[in-house]
Amino acid sequence: xxxxxxxxxxxxxxxxxxxxxxxxxxxxxxxxxxxxxxxxxxxxxxxxxxxxxxxxxxxxxxxxxxxxxxxxxxxxxxxxxxxxxxxxxxxxxxxxxxxxxxxxxxxxxxxxxxxxxxxxxxxxxxxxxxxxxxxxxxxxxxxxxxxxxxxxxxxxxxxxxxxxxxxxxxxxxxxxxxxxxxxxxxxxxxxxxxxxxxxxxxxxxxxxxxxxxxxxxxxxxxxxxxxxxxxxxxxxxxxxxxxxxxxxxxxxxxxxxxxxxx
Amino acid sequence: xxxxxxxxxxxxxxxxxxxxxxxxxxxxxxxxxxxxxxxxxxxxxxxxxxxxxxxxxxxxxxxxxxxxxxxxxxxxxxxxxxxxxxxxxxxxxxxxxxxxxxxxxxxxxxxxxxxxxxxxxxxxxxxxxxxxxxxxxxxxxxxxxxxxxxxxxxxxxxxxxxxxxxxxxxxxxxxxxxxxxxxxxxxxxxxxxxxxxxxxxxxxxxxxxxxxxxxxxxxxxxxxxxxxxxxxxxxxxxxxxxxxxxxxxxxxxxxxxxxxxxxxxxxxxxxxxxxxxxxxxxxxxxxxxxxxxxxxxxxxxxx
Ligand code: FES
Numbered sequence: 246x247x248x249x250x251x252x253x254x255x256x257x258x259x260x261x262x263x264x265x266x267x268x269x270x271x272x273x274x275x276x277x278x279x280x281x282x283x284x285x286x287x288x289x290x291x292x293x294x295x296x297x298x299x300x301x302x303x304x305x306x307x308x309x310x311x312x313x314x315x316x317x318x319x320x321x322x323x324x325x326x327x328x329x330x331x332x333x334x335x336x337x338x339x340x341x342x343x344x345x346x347x348x349x350x351x352x353x354x355x356x357x358x359x360x361x362x363x364x365x366x367x368x369x370x371x372x373x374x375x376x377x378x379x380x381x382x383x384x385x386x387x388x389x390x391x392x393x394x395x396x397x398x399x400x401x402x403x404x405x406x407x408x409x410x411x412x413x414x415x416x417x418x419x420x421x422x423x424x425x426x427x428x429x430x431x432x433x434x435x436x437x438x439x440x441x442x443x444x445x446x447x448x449x450x451x452x453x454x455x456x457x458x459x460x461x462x463x464x465x466x467x468x469x470x471x472x473x474x475x476x477x478x479x480x481x482x483x484x485x486x487x488x489x490x491x492x493x494x495x496x497x498x499x500x501x502x503x504x505x506x507x
Numbered sequence: 508x509x510x511x512x513x514x515x516x517x518x519x520x521x522x523x524x525x526x527x528x529x530x531x532x533x534x535x536x537x538x539x540x541x542x543x544x545x546x547x548x549x550x551x552x553x554x555x556x557x558x559x560x561x562x563x564x565x566x567x568x569x570x571x572x573x574x575x576x577x578x579x580x581x582x583x584x585x586x587x588x589x590x591x592x593x594x595x596x597x598x599x600x601x602x603x604x605x606x607x608x609x610x611x612x613x614x615x616x617x618x619x620x621x622x623x624x625x626x627x628x629x630x631x632x633x634x635x636x637x638x639x640x641x642x643x644x645x646x647x648x649x650x651x652x653x654x655x656x657x658x659x660x661x662x663x664x665x666x667x668x669x670x671x672x673x674x675x676x677x678x679x680x681x682x683x684x685x686x687x688x689x690x691x692x693x694x695x696x697x698x699x700x701x702x703x704x705x706x707x708x709x710x711x712x713x714x715x716x717x718x719x720x721x722x723x724x725x726x727x728x729x730x731x732x733x734x735x736x737x738x739x740x741x742x743x744x745x746x747x748x749x750x751x752x753x754x755x756x757x758x759x760x761x762x763x764x765x766x767x768x769x770x771x772x773x774x775x776x777x778x779x780x781x782x783x784x785x786x787x788x789x790x791x792x793x794x795x796x797x798x799x800x801x802x803x804x805x806x807x808x809x810x
Contacts (some may be wrong), residue, residue, distance in 0.1 A: 409547065
């Protein structure tokens with residue numbers, strides 16, 4: 246984990262620097278410990294080749310330990326961006342498993358391959374040109390109707406979503422169900438890779454959430470109110486004062502802030 | 508009476524009027540249709556290929572949900588599953604028969620769905636019309652407050668309610684179940700041999716003309732026998748017999764449009780239920796002029 250000093254820096258960082266910093270912070274796990282200090286080792290197979298790696302690494306850091314450098318197929322390192330999809334099988338098991346490389350711990354005798362990109366259909370559309378109707382989903386993704394309810398997508402989902410249920414909600418035109426069931430999707434694409442009916446679950450869900458958001462979600466009252474307050478300049482004075490504070494003062498304020506109850 | 512109910516995808520989209528009318532008449536009859544939780548598409552078409560088990564996963568998964576309904580106390584020790592759409596009825600019922608007759612298939616399907624509890628083969632798939640028959644047409648008569656006073660209605664069955672014989676809800680050659688219902692509602696039953704003729708089903712997507720020709724035969728035979736309206740139970744038949752009247756009219760200018768009802772819409776009218784339950788906005792041929800002419804709607808709304 247990055248220490249406090251790094252996260253609360255007041256210097257403006259561009260996005261590349263931010264990514265580099267996050268990567269650096271994670272890399273310490275690999276490079277900060279000497280091999281002699283590692284007690285447990287496992288053997289993993291990266292694209293068929295065996296490597297001995299410390300047992301407490303994630304797939305991502307283990308691959309880096311083994312000498313791989315990620316140019317694509319990695320992003321947030323925190324399980325949010327969906328870039329590090331992995332397919333693996335453990336020796337002696339028939340099941341093909343899936344996971345996010347940054348979130349899955351290596352296990353002994355794991356055969357691994359990264360899926361840095363999923364070749365999935367992703368049409369462009371203009372939400373304002375469509376009615377709020379199930380036909381929109383079928384228009385862009387007609388293969389939706391091919392779902393055989395095998396549930397393979399659900400088994401592949403690293404987010405433990407009920408993917409088949411949201412696909413079925415889509416077929417029924419249940420936009421609310423589709424939006425809510427798919428809400429935690431990180432668009433890794435593993436469902437689509439495994440689907441025998443070649444459905445692109447995650448992109449369908451995204452279209453569904455967009456339509457639902459545009460046409461059917463209640464407008465949050467508190468947000469409307471707060472936007473009005475901002476426009477009326479309610480926080481201008483406070484904002485001005487805050488921007489003049491030193492880093493130490495800001496840190497103290499942050500530490501002493503009144504927190505909302507969980 | 509609480510009983511598990513399978514709506515099917517179309518009843519949630521293009522045929523919402525079938526569902527709203529059905530739920531309303533069921534309630535009037537004291538039947539609580541409890542929608543299956545987490546149901547999926549029925550599979551649409553029953554696969555006839557011998558080793559194509561994957562296409563039976565969808566229907567069997569739905570039957571497992573009926574077991575869950577019982578386990579969760581949503582229904583009480585009642586393993587019936589009521590369907591409305593004829594197509595869903597046919598697919599679910601045939602898949603059920605198949606796995607009961609072939610335990611090896613059932614085992615494979617159960618093994619494949621290892622995240623679900625096993626299907627034990629104890630669910631009975633029925634059609635809402637069968638449930639009505641069980642309750643008795645006398646009971647239907649008792650609930651009629653807005654009798655059809657001789658409106659001439661031709662029942663249409665199509666294929667899925669009758670064929671193959673093992674799943675038919677009635678005699679596949681001489682079905683009478685809809686006739687009895689229509690009669691109980693106070694309407695005149697118009698019988699004709701085209702009530703069992705296929706409407707063209709999915710050909711409607713590939714070739715409109717094939718279907719509108721079939722629909723023309725089916726509808727004009729009913730009309731020649733005197734029918735003023737059609738009663739049916741399948742959203743796809745409804746689309747072909749109702750919406751395709753547009754294509755019929757383009758080809759046959761002398762054709763007179765005829766309203767097509769889900770049988771549950773007819774029941775809702777006959778029971779004098781609130782007109783909100785009829786859902787005529789989804790009917791292609793507007794039935795309101797006919798119903799007004801017969802003084803069946805536009806009266807003071809009952810419940
Ligand atoms: S790198 Fe973003 S989810 Fe793994």
